[in-house]
Amino acid sequence: MKVEQISVFLENRAGRLADVTRTLAESGVNIRALSLADTTDFGILRLIVTDHERAKKALKENGFTVGRTNVVAAEVEDRPGGLHAILTMFSESGINVEYMYAFVQQSGKNAVLIFRFDRTDEAVEILQKNGVRIIPGDEMYNI
Amino acid sequence: MVFDVQKETLPRDELEELQLKRLKYLVQRIYHNVPFYHQRFKELELKPDRLRSLSDLKYLPFTEKQDLRNNYPFGMFAVPRESVVRVHASSGTTGKATVVGYTQRDVENWAGLMARSFEAAGATRADIVHNAYGYGLFTGGLGAHYGAEALGATILPVSGGATKRQVMLMRDFGSTVLCCTPSYSLHLYETALASGISIEDLKLRVGVFGAEPWTEEMRNDIQNKFGIKALDIYGLSEIMGPGVAMECIAAQEGLHIWEDHFLPEIIDPESGEPLPLGEKGELVVTTLTKEAQPLLRYRTRDITRLNPVPCNCGRTHYRIERITGRSDDMLIIRGVNVFPSQIESILLETEGLSPHYQLIINRESGMDTLEVRVEVDENIFSDEIKHLQRLEKKIQTHIKDFLGVTAKITMVEPRSIARSEGKAQRIVDCRKL
Ligand SMILES: [Zn+2]
Numbered sequence: 040m041k042v043e044q045i046s047v048f049l050e051n052r053a054g055r056l057a058d059v060t061r062t063l064a065e066s067g068v069n070i071r072a073l074s075l076a077d078t079t080d081f082g083i084l085r086l087i088v089t090d091h092e093r094a095k096k097a098l099k100e101n102g103f104t105v106g107r108t109n110v111v112a113a114e115v116e117d118r119p120g121g122l123h124a125i126l127t128m129f130s131e132s133g134i135n136v137e138y139m140y141a142f143v144q145q146s147g148k149n150a151v152l153i154f155r156f157d158r159t160d161e162a163v164e165i166l167q168k169n170g171v172r173i174i175p176g177d178e179m180y181n182i
Numbered sequence: 183m184v185f186d187v188q189k190e191t192l193p194r195d196e197l198e199e200l201q202l203k204r205l206k207y208l209v210q211r212i213y214h215n216v217p218f219y220h221q222r223f224k225e226l227e228l229k230p231d232r233l234r235s236l237s238d239l240k241y242l243p244f245t246e247k248q249d250l251r252n253n254y255p256f257g258m259f260a261v262p263r264e265s266v267v268r269v270h271a272s273s274g275t276t277g278k279a280t281v282v283g284y285t286q287r288d289v290e291n292w293a294g295l296m297a298r299s300f301e302a303a304g305a306t307r308a309d310i311v312h313n314a315y316g317y318g319l320f321t322g323g324l325g326a327h328y329g330a331e332a333l334g335a336t337i338l339p340v341s342g343g344a345t346k347r348q349v350m351l352m353r354d355f356g357s358t359v360l361c362c363t364p365s366y367s368l369h370l371y372e373t374a375l376a377s378g379i380s381i382e383d384l385k386l387r388v389g390v391f392g393a394e395p396w397t398e399e400m401r402n403d404i405q406n407k408f409g410i411k412a413l414d415i416y417g418l419s420e421i422m423g424p425g426v427a428m429e430c431i432a433a434q435e436g437l438h439i440w441e442d443h444f445l446p447e448i449i450d451p452e453s454g455e456p457l458p459l460g461e462k463g464e465l466v467v468t469t470l471t472k473e474a475q476p477l478l479r480y481r482t483r484d485i486t487r488l489n490p491v492p493c494n495c496g497r498t499h500y501r502i503e504r505i506t507g508r509s510d511d512m513l514i515i516r517g518v519n520v521f522p523s524q525i526e527s528i529l530l531e532t533e534g535l536s537p538h539y540q541l542i543i544n545r546e547s548g549m550d551t552l553e554v555r556v557e558v559d560e561n562i563f564s565d566e567i568k569h570l571q572r573l574e575k576k577i578q579t580h581i582k583d584f585l586g587v588t589a590k591i592t593m594v595e596p597r598s599i600a601r602s603e604g605k606a607q608r609i610v611d612c613r614k615l
Contacts, residue, residue: 046565048558050595076567081558081593083565102597104563137566155565 040163041109042176043091044153048104049075049082059084059098066097071182072153074140085140087112087153089180110155112174113166117143117150125152128169134162144182151182185301185333186294189442190497197498201445202236204470209233209242212476215260218253219243219478239447240456244466244479247280250420255281258475266474271319272419282321282419283474289328291471292422295440296329299428302438302495303390303413305359307334312352312386314362314370315393317341321423322393326361329425335359342366349374353383360389364396364404364412368537371407386410388431392417392424395505395523399530400537414504418482421467427502436489436501443471446502447479448488451509462487464509465502483509485521511609513543515550518587522608525554525589528580532573534561540599545613552589554581557596 049055056075063070063086072087088094091107098105115121122141129136135157143150151174156162166173174182192200209230212219222243223229232241250258258281259266266283284292305311311330315322323341330337338355340348349370352360360367367389374381386408392415404412416437417424426444427437439446444467448457451464465482469475485508489501507521514520522541529535535556542553556577564570574591581589599607 044565046563048563048593048595050593050598055595078567078571081570083567083570085565102595104558104560104596106560106563106565108565 040111040173040175041159042087042112042153042174042179044108044110044155045086045088045091045095045098046106046108047084047086047098048106049077049084051077051080051082056082056084058101059103062097062101062103063088063094066093068094068097071179072140072142072151074138074153076138085138087179091180108155109159110153111159111163111166112179113152113154114149114172114174115152117148121150122152125166125171128165129156129162132161132165134158134165151179185298190298190438190440190499192442192498194498197441198236200442201470204442205236205239205445205468206230206233208468208470208476208478211260212478216258216476218249218258236445239445239468239479242478244454244481245477246481247420247483250280251278254278256283258477259283260476261285261474270321270324270419270423272321279319280420282422285473288422288472288474291443292325292425293328293332295422295443296325296425297332298440299415299425300329300333300335300359300390302428302430302497303359303388303415304411304431305330305333305335305388305390309333309335309358310355310385311335311337311359311361312340312348312355312357313337314340314342314348314360314366315424321417321419325417325423325425326390330359345369345373346377349377349379352386353379356385358385358387360386360408360410362389362391363393364391364400365394365537367391367404367408367412368400371404381408384408388413390415390428395507397523397527397530398504399527403530403537416502416505418467418480418484421469421477421480421482422472426467429501430493430495430497432495433493436493436503438493438495438497438499439467439488439502441499444468445470446488446500448486449481451483451485459490460487462503462506465505483511485509485512513541513552513609513611515543515552515587518585520552520585520587524585525581526608528584529554529556529577532577532580535577536561536596538596538599540607541609543609543611543613550613552587553592554589555592555594555599557599558593559596 069089074085076083095105137155139154141152213230267286268284270282271279313326317323389412401412413429416427427439429437447466448463457463465484469477484505486502538557540555544551577591
């Protein structure tokens with residue numbers, strides 16, 4: 040039920056983000072979802088890709104510091120209040136969302152939310168209990 | 183176990199007697215044969231016979247690096263140029279190079295002292311010595327080279343560069359002793375891992391590391407990574423080259439300065455006054471046996487202290503403590519004396535940090551600012567910003583607690599700090615004073 044996400048440390052220098060996307064393109068890896076969190080000095084790029092092993096290897100060979108995390112991808116209807124309903128479930132059970140990002144699928148009907156929780160297994164259980172569809176890793180990599 | 187048992191274990195009174203005898207002869211030689219010293223003595227209204235005991239040394243003039251530059255290239259020679267069989271030079275980052283000449287006897291003494299240093303490291307003729315110090319005008323390469331030969335060991339003159347090949351040679355030849363700068367040893371380690379060579383495939387047992395300041399934490403790091411004993415060697419090309427002082431493997435606590443050839447003093451770098459035995463200050467060295475280019479009270483600018491406590495290896499020569507800084511590279515930031523080695527210690531004590539760092543000093547509207555750049559490798563990387571910010575805060579607090587200086591901590595990508603094959607560029611001082 041979990042999705043492998045890779046993260047890359049980036050200095051706030053012109054062209055570093057492009058260096059990552061070029062490295063991935065050259066190794067034939069497609070990006071499925073991404074988010075960039077940054078401070079004044081550095082940024083952390085989080086990515087879900089078609090082949091995280093290959094992406095990680097290519098990035099490391101190009102001198103990047105790469106990490107790996109398990110995240111959860113949940114599908115919600117793309118309508119007002121969709122996200123709010125989910126966040127309420129977590130706050131009620133005391134689960135922290137460390138960070139999240141979202142994107143809308145090509146079909147345009149549903150939004151996909153990517154979550155990083157402090158207690159992933161419990162969060163997954165709550166989502167399932169509330170009938171939220173969780174997108175399995177294999178499906179995410181091939182969206 | 184002791185290369186020159188007689189000289190290395192001389193009782194202190196006999197050692198001092200030998201030092202005085204050699205010092206008197208030295209003062210005669212430089213007074214008569216080196217115009218620079220003759221002039222200096224005349225200015226101070228001193229005659230060589232002013233020196234009656236070792237404690238009279240304090241009346242004699244210092245020699246500074248600038249004096250060597252002013253007498254470039256051969257003005258400091260105490261023998262005719264024809265008697266000089268070799269010349270080394272250190273590249274001056276500013277201005278002229280510093281030249282050092284050696285007679286046949288000087289190069290033999292040097293090889294002997296370097297062999298003595300290798301033996302203090304536990305090396306024998308059975309060892310294979312991988313020498314990655316640069317060969318050339320720099321004294322490191324050839325100094326270690328002839329020392330290993332004098333010991334009868336097998337020397338591999340690999341010099342610097344082509345790091346990947348070096349690691350392969352170390353493995354294929356079964357090298358047992360590694361000679362290089364401490365930072366280069368870590369570079370070798372990283373290269374070994376990156377090229378799929380396991381440390382278990384190496385036969386290294388001891389490392390003789392020098393030519394740049396390092397810390398106890400860095401020593402532990404190297405020892406753990408390679409599974410070897412890492413020992414500190416000291417030398418200065420102006421004085422001779424590597425092999426002026428060497429840590430013994432028996433105690434691994436301070437470097438025996440070879441006092442039958444070098445007379446050490448510790449002075450206050452500001453006032454020039456000698457400090458009581460055991461106090462920390464600038465190391466000043468007088469060469470007792472050098473023929474071609476003897477130096478009187480040479481100011482090394484290295485900060486250390488002399489340890490007179492008898493060593494359990496049996497050698498009677500005093501030990502100098504690991505060099506903790508240089509009196510000229512000491513940074514004064516907002517009035518606080520900061521040695522880069524102190525910051526390095528703090529970083530290495532903070533869990534998971536690599537020893538690669540850089541200090542950037544600026545002056546913004548009259549205020550000094552210190553920025554510490556730290557490389558983010560996989561050990562400390564997290565995909566959550568707050569974790570990295572917490573680490574920044576922790577380093578900042580440690581630096582503030584230990585040094586009293588507020589530093590800005592910047593996380594940078596691995597290898598973004600310029601790292602030559604030898605010395606990493608640790609300090610960038612952008613202040614225009
Ligand atoms: Zn000892």
